[in-house]
Amino acid sequence: MNPKYEYEQKETILHVEHLSVAYGNKTIIQNINLEEKNCYRPGKQQGQTIAVVGRSGRGKSTFFKALTGLITPTSGNILIPDFSKEIVNGQQPAKKVAEGDVGFVDQKYTLFRHKTIYQALMFSLRQSPESKEQKHDKIMHHLQQWGLESAKDQYPCELSGGQRQRTALLEQLLSSGYYMVLDEPFSGLDVGNIANVKDAFKLINDSHELNTVIFSTHDIELAVELADSLYVLGYDKSVHNNNVGTLLKHFDLKALGLAWHDSFTSAHLDLVKEIKDIMLRS
Numbered sequence: 497m498n499p500k501y502e503y504e505q506k507e508t509i510l511h512v513e514h515l516s517v518a519y520g521n522k523t524i525i526q527n528i529n530l531e532e533k534n535c536y537r538p539g540k541q542q543g544q545t546i547a548v549v550g551r552s553g554r555g556k557s558t559f560f561k562a563l564t565g566l567i568t569p570t571s572g573n574i575l576i577p578d579f580s581k582e583i584v585n586g587q588q589p590a591k592k593v594a595e596g597d598v599g600f601v602d603q604k605y606t607l608f609r610h611k612t613i614y615q616a617l618m619f620s621l622r623q624s625p626e627s628k629e630q631k632h633d634k635i636m637h638h639l640q641q642w643g644l645e646s647a648k649d650q651y652p653c654e655l656s657g658g659q660r661q662r663t664a665l666l667e668q669l670l671s672s673g674y675y676m677v678l679d680e681p682f683s684g685l686d687v688g689n690i691a692n693v694k695d696a697f698k699l700i701n702d703s704h705e706l707n708t709v710i711f712s713t714h715d716i717e718l719a720v721e722l723a724d725s726l727y728v729l730g731y732d733k734s735v736h737n738n739n740v741g742t743l744l745k746h747f748d749l750k751a752l753g754l755a756w757h758d759s760f761t762s763a764h765l766d767l768v769k770e771i772k773d774i775m776l777r778s
């Protein structure tokens with residue numbers, strides 16, 4: 497195998513078991529199961545990119561709110577590694593995800609109106625045990641890496657769309673010790689800003705091996721281009737006679753040899769078609 501595509505999977509970073517979520521009496525998603533493991537590539541430090549696609553209203557945002565602990569599941573568990581505990585028999589003990597553990601960026605890239613970029617990033621680090629000087633150095637390093645240094649004292653209303661997106665992503669990156677969830681981060685963006693967000697994904701992934709990005713999109717080509725693991729969420733008409741979202745299919749693009757390519761091949765296009773066919777039936 498080309499060494500560029502070699503990888504090894506190790507410890508579990510996210511385990512979703514029999515997850516169901518209802519609003520009142522209405523079940524929105526049901527029996528969602530998935531397990532994602534940390535992936536190591538020779539000579540690289542890299543997080544993963546996981547895409548969730550599905551037709552409108554199938555429950556992607558609901559699933560994401562559960563993944564970030566913003567809503568409580570009706571049943572089932574979302575487990576993440578508990579880094580406060582010692583490793584037992586080679587395994588990091590797991591804990592249930594709680595609000596604040598995981599970064600969440602909504603499609604509007606919401607920012608604090610009354611904080612400058614620098615103040616907002618300092619606020620993101622409020623739980624960190626680091627000293628003020630260490631926090632300052634960390635923020636300045638990231639601002640420089642993300643091309644935001646000159647805008648550090650500006651307020652959200654003074655920022656361009658691209659600067660807002662990068663600030664919102666950076667805020668969550670600094671406050672989260674786990675994966676980050678991005679609900680439709682490419683929605684309504686022009687080609688330039690799509691490229692900016694794609695670059696930001698890379699910066700997040702490369703900053704630490706645990707920095708996994710989980711995102712949803714209606715752009716299936718983009719999902720296949722970026723993801724190394726992809727889930728299709730939709731209605732399984734053969735199982736539920738009412739409309740309840742569940743995971744219909746998982747594509748492990750690493751195992752399929754389709755992850756980390758510089759350009760789209762005919763195999764990528766075939767996968768796009770297969771995903772769209774599943775979605776049309778869901």
Ligand SMILES: Nc1ncnc2c1ncn2[C@@H]1O[C@H](COP(=O)(O)OP(=O)(O)OP(=O)(O)O)[C@@H](O)[C@H]1O
Nearest residue numbers: 519520522524550551552553554555556557558559
């Ligand atoms: N707070 C809520 N209370 C009641 N029903 C809700 C609530 N939020 C979402 N829903 C319903 O849950 C279903 C799934 O919505 P959700 O936003 O999770 O779907 P989605 O797949 O993200 O859709 P889209 O792709 O259009 O953003 C919809 O029928 C929606 O009306």
